[in-house]
Amino acid sequence: MSESKLHIISIQERYLATITKQLKEVFRDLIQLSPTTIKDLQNNTIEPGDVVILSSDILIGFALQFIPEGCQYIIAKREINYANMKEVIELPPGRKILVVNDTLINTNETVDSLRETFSEHQYFAYDPSQPIPEFIDYIITPDETHLLPGGLGKVIDIGMRLLDIEVFLEVAKLLDLSIDSITLNKRYMKSLISLSKSYSSTQSNDQKKIVKDVRDTAGYHFSDMIARSSKMQIALEQAKIYAQLDQPIHLYGEAGTGKKMLAQAIHNASKQHSGPFVVINCAFRTHDLLEKDLFGVENGTDITIGVIEMAQGGTLYIESVNELPVFLQKRLLQVIHTNKLERKNGKNLIDVNVRIITSSLYSLEEMQGEGYFEQEKHVILTPYSIYMPSLLERIEDIDDLIVDIKTRLHRKDLSFTEEVMQRLKTYKWKGNIKELYNTVSYLSFLDQSLIETHMLPLYLKEEKESYHSEQDVQEINMGKIIEKIEEHGFLEESISILKVFQEGKQERESFGRTKLKARLIEKDIDLTEQQLRMRLEVLQELKLLNVRQGRAGTTISRLGERFLANYEKQVI
Numbered sequence: 058m059s060e061s062k063l064h065i066i067s068i069q070e071r072y073l074a075t076i077t078k079q080l081k082e083v084f085r086d087l088i089q090l091s092p093t094t095i096k097d098l099q100n101n102t103i104e105p106g107d108v109v110i111l112s113s114d115i116l117i118g119f120a121l122q123f124i125p126e127g128c129q130y131i132i133a134k135r136e137i138n139y140a141n142m143k144e145v146i147e148l149p150p151g152r153k154i155l156v157v158n159d160t161l162i163n164t165n166e167t168v169d170s171l172r173e174t175f176s177e178h179q180y181f182a183y184d185p186s187q188p189i190p191e192f193i194d195y196i197i198t199p200d201e202t203h204l205l206p207g208g209l210g211k212v213i214d215i216g217m218r219l220l221d222i223e224v225f226l227e228v229a230k231l232l233d234l235s236i237d238s239i240t241l242n243k244r245y246m247k248s249l250i251s252l253s254k255s256y257s258s259t260q261s262n263d264q265k266k267i268v269k270d271v272r273d274t275a276g277y278h279f280s281d282m283i284a285r286s287s288k289m290q291i292a293l294e295q296a297k298i299y300a301q302l303d304q305p306i307h308l309y310g311e312a313g314t315g316k317k318m319l320a321q322a323i324h325n326a327s328k329q330h331s332g333p334f335v336v337i338n339c340a341f342r343t344h345d346l347l348e349k350d351l352f353g354v355e356n357g358t359d360i361t362i363g364v365i366e367m368a369q370g371g372t373l374y375i376e377s378v379n380e381l382p383v384f385l386q387k388r389l390l391q392v393i394h395t396n397k398l399e400r401k402n403g404k405n406l407i408d409v410n411v412r413i414i415t416s417s418l419y420s421l422e423e424m425q426g427e428g429y430f431e432q433e434k435h436v437i438l439t440p441y442s443i444y445m446p447s448l449l450e451r452i453e454d455i456d457d458l459i460v461d462i463k464t465r466l467h468r469k470d471l472s473f474t475e476e477v478m479q480r481l482k483t484y485k486w487k488g489n490i491k492e493l494y495n496t497v498s499y500l501s502f503l504d505q506s507l508i509e510t511h512m513l514p515l516y517l518k519e520e521k522e523s524y525h526s527e528q529d530v531q532e533i534n535m536g537k538i539i540e541k542i543e544e545h546g547f548l549e550e551s552i553s554i555l556k557v558f559q560e561g562k563q564e565r566e567s568f569g570r571t572k573l574k575a576r577l578i579e580k581d582i583d584l585t586e587q588q589l590r591m592r593l594e595v596l597q598e599l600k601l602l603n604v605r606q607g608r609a610g611t612t613i614s615r616l617g618e619r620f621l622a623n624y625e626k627q628v629i
């Protein structure tokens with residue numbers, strides 16, 4: 058293995074995980090990889106002699122301050138994954154294809170790659186500020202299907218763009234790796250296949266390899282955690298008390314809510330703070346592998362140490378603990394109770410002193426419920442658990458969180474227009490704080506001091522459905538909506554209209570008036586053109602429908618879906 062490290066720096070966590078996986082597949086154990094998102098980049102992590110890959114040239118200005126003199130850096134050239142292109146190859150020539158990606162820069166890059174290789178078709182970059190062209194035959198997207206406007210015909214998902222072979226050749230040269238170009242080429246081809254859509258969808262979770270490294274640094278403290286909201290303050294108060302108790306702790310909450318950050322802060326406030334902080338994720342590992350990775354294994358004199366031993370004197374943070382099979386939970390519980398560990402095939406008991414913190418999307422009670430583990434119930438590893446609220450539950454923290462990321466990126470000067478702030482505050486943030494950080498990091502690198510709506514990434518610009526309204530977050534006001542529709546005297550018809558749109562959504566279809574009329578006739582509702590228009594106008598006014606220009610047509614909104622679901626419950 059090379060003495061030097063290869064640092065990979067990216068804005069988006071999801072992209073970072075994918076390219077790190079690709080680099081691991083190609084270089085295997087020839088080099089040490091150190092992936093970091095730009096927001097988590099800290100001083101002194103990159104050392105002279107190391108090599109750095111920056112996921113985009115917009116990071117140069119910011120990242121250079123962390124890269125010591127004499128360190129080489131490479132801008133990651135990205136390429137579409139040809140292993141996913143079968144469907145495109147099979148298209149008859151001359152198709153008109155709309156390309157949808159998360160930002161206009163990325164969309165244009167993807168269009169360029171497609172034009173270069175599949176020049177028999179015409180490509181159009183999707184720009185949400187422009188109407189969608191009428192004549193589109195297909196849509197191509199690199200793993201961004203959630204951004205697609207509805208009802209636009211056939212979608213081909215070509216998967217995330219990966220690193221170009223040039224990046225690998227350059228890294229091998231800069232780090233003087235002992236790998237010849239033929240082997241490197243072969244492994245590169247293999248990485249395209251193993252990271253292709255079809256390959257990963259035919260694999261079971263068990264076969265998937267883990268992306269994250271087990272060793273981690275605990276860089277965060279309680280003082281780093283933004284907590285203006287009462288829900289977050291409660292979580293922090295509990296954590297501060299539990300940190301001193303020397304007991305295992307369970308953290309639960311949606312993805313990206315800061316569970317790992319809190320685990321690090323607990324570690325740093327605990328007796329174990331000078332010991333290691335080790336992370337293992339139970340998802341995507343076979344039971345056999347999990348056993349070896351956790352407890353270690355002995356084969357005669359050949360001993361592999363597991364993460365529990367690695368965390369000796371420190372903290373072991375176990376993510377996705379609900380994926381840990383019961384027989385291993387029982388063994389873990391035994392370690393917690395006895396402070397003794399037995400390796401797989403081990404002859405002796407080993408003394409261990411490790412603080413365990415587990416995390417999951419589920420609470421301990423939920424994990425005890427049926428369905429998570431075939432027949433057996435989850436073993437309660439600890440009675441101490443902390444709920445991490447979602448960003449929507451603590452939306453009053455958003456201003457401080459935005460200031461925090463701007464400070465971390467030395468972009469305190471960056472400001473947002475009122476409209477942008479409004480969008481940030483009403484967006485659904487399904488990926489929670491992680492997604493907020495990715496978004497603000499991206500905006501910080503646009504080289505602008507004032508962010509206006511047209512500069513926002515696609516998902517914030519266009520997807521009205523992704524936004525919540527006051528009613529949506531709190532209680533949807535059923536009575537008021539029903540009253541409003543009943544004023545016009547067409548409640549039952551409106552429910553049928555919403556149902557048609559709901560069915561359409563499941564079939565990924567939107568409707569123009571003609572198609573809608575036909576579907577309603579099938580339900581024995583025959584409305585004139587004018588009656589239909591009036592009903593649609595009222596439903597749109599109540600935000601139960603999203604009406605889009607051009608071929609995108611009309612679809613049911615999130616509020617509409619919730620209204621319908623509640624209405625049906627009430628009727629039953």
Ligand SMILES: Nc1ncnc2c1ncn2[C@@H]1O[C@H](COP(=O)(O)OP(=O)(O)OP(=O)(O)O)[C@@H](O)[C@H]1O
Binds near residue numbers: 096284315461
């Ligand atoms: N309270 C907070 N204050 C400041 N930053 C935060 C806070 N919570 C989370 N973050 C930021 O959000 C990022 C995501 O948090 P983290 O990785 O801890 O979430 P997670 O719940 O462990 O996610 P997952 O379940 O997806 O692994 C962190 O890197 C951190 O930068």
